[in-house]
Amino acid sequence: MKILMKAMGIIVFMFGSMPSIAQEHVVSPDNDVMKLTFLGTGAPRPSTERYGPSIYVEAGDHKILVDAGPGMRERLFEAGGFDAISGVDHILVTHLHFDHTVSISSAWLSGWLFGRRVPLRVQGPAGIGHMMMNIKEAYQWDVDYRVMVGVPIEGTELIVNEVSDGVIFDEDGLKITAFQVEHMPIDIATGVLLGLRGETLGFRIDYKGHSVLFSGDTRSTEASEINKIGEGVDLLIHEVQVPSPGATPEANLANVSLSVHSTPEQVGHVFARTKPKMAVYSHIIPPGTTAEDLERDTRPFYDGPLVVAHDMMEITLTGDDIIIGERADQSAGRFEDSKVLEK
Numbered sequence: 001m002k003i004l005m006k007a008m009g010i011i012v013f014m015f016g017s018m019p020s021i022a023q024e025h026v027v028s029p030d031n032d033v034m035k036l037t038f039l040g041t042g043a044p045r046p047s048t049e050r051y052g053p054s055i056y057v058e059a060g061d062h063k064i065l066v067d068a069g070p071g072m073r074e075r076l077f078e079a080g081g082f083d084a085i086s087g088v089d090h091i092l093v094t095h096l097h098f099d100h101t102v103s104i105s106s107a108w109l110s111g112w113l114f115g116r117r118v119p120l121r122v123q124g125p126a127g128i129g130h131m132m133m134n135i136k137e138a139y140q141w142d143v144d145y146r147v148m149v150g151v152p153i154e155g156t157e158l159i160v161n162e163v164s165d166g167v168i169f170d171e172d173g174l175k176i177t178a179f180q181v182e183h184m185p186i187d188i189a190t191g192v193l194l195g196l197r198g199e200t201l202g203f204r205i206d207y208k209g210h211s212v213l214f215s216g217d218t219r220s221t222e223a224s225e226i227n228k229i230g231e232g233v234d235l236l237i238h239e240v241q242v243p244s245p246g247a248t249p250e251a252n253l254a255n256v257s258l259s260v261h262s263t264p265e266q267v268g269h270v271f272a273r274t275k276p277k278m279a280v281y282s283h284i285i286p287p288g289t290t291a292e293d294l295e296r297d298t299r300p301f302y303d304g305p306l307v308v309a310h311d312m313m314e315i316t317l318t319g320d321d322i323i324i325g326e327r328a329d330q331s332a333g334r335f336e337d338s339k340v341l342e343k
């Protein structure tokens with residue numbers, strides 16, 4: 001493997017020589033539509049109702065994933081067929097927990113195999129470079145194999161960007177800002193950080209007058225960046241954990257993670273402070289929690305617009321409108337119609 005460039009936290013991993021970029025973004029200047037599809041609204045615990053955390057963002061002609069949890073590839077295929085699989089060229093990773101990252105390899109390799117001929121850009125916290133280098137090494141044999149039998153090498157490149165605070169992307173009217181959130185392990189008794197290396201992030205995406213905030217995984221505190229950077233956004237998408245009742249060993253184990261996640265009461269206060277045009281719950285722990293449960297537990301603290309996301313829910317931002325609907329199933333798209341043979 002060659003590391004071609006490491007400057008300002010940007011690492012480019014390549015298999016061959018630097019290719020010419022065969023596909024360019026064709027940006028339609030009047031396209032102000034921003035669309036989010038919730039590919040997975042669950043958590044680490046397996047669920048066939050709520051897959052792992054992943055949100056597909058279409059902003060004009062940009063196709064981005066925010067996290068890539070378990071089941072992402074199948075949901076993305078449902079959301080947009082082969083075009084969506086090969087169209088994603090940018091992944092924002094909030095943190096390195098497996099439920100947010102386990103499908104990055106799948107996005108990289110199936111995107112390439114089914115027609116992406118540009119590098120995949122991966123932006124995430126400290127440690128994402130190491131993870132991507134290992135993923136790349138793990139699948140070197142697969143890439144070598146497929147290239148040998150005729151799959152173009154273009155599209156295997158990874159542009160990996162370790163980011164912290166601030167603007168991390170700004171092109172074609174699409175601005176992405178990263179910020180720190182509070183999800184590092186703490187001593188439950190004292191609240192003191194245990195000292196694990198690394199960081200955990202949230203993201204805000206602005207596109208042609210629309211604004212969406214992704215909380216990442218986080219506990220809620222008064223000092224949280226979300227309270228500032230999320231003020232007045234169109235959509236504030238927040239994680240949530242409902243405490244498990246009782247004192248069984250299973251409940252106790254589940255409730256340990258309350259120290260790094262947010263209860264409906266806490267998120268209700270965040271929503272009340274920031275006043276988004278629409279508050280959204282996703283990354284719902286445990287995944288069996290119903291919309292009614294979350295509404296009931298949030299309403300005493302927040303009375304604004306609120307929606308509980310489910311897998312394949314779609315939110316469209318256009319003009320001043322926020323349209324909530326269901327993503328049409330596009331998985332019937334034929335392989336023959338994919339861009340797999342385009343160079």
Ligand SMILES: [Zn+2]
Binds near residue numbers: 095097183217
């Ligand atoms: Zn996490």
Ligand SMILES: [Zn+2]
Binds near residue numbers: 053
């Ligand atoms: Zn998580």
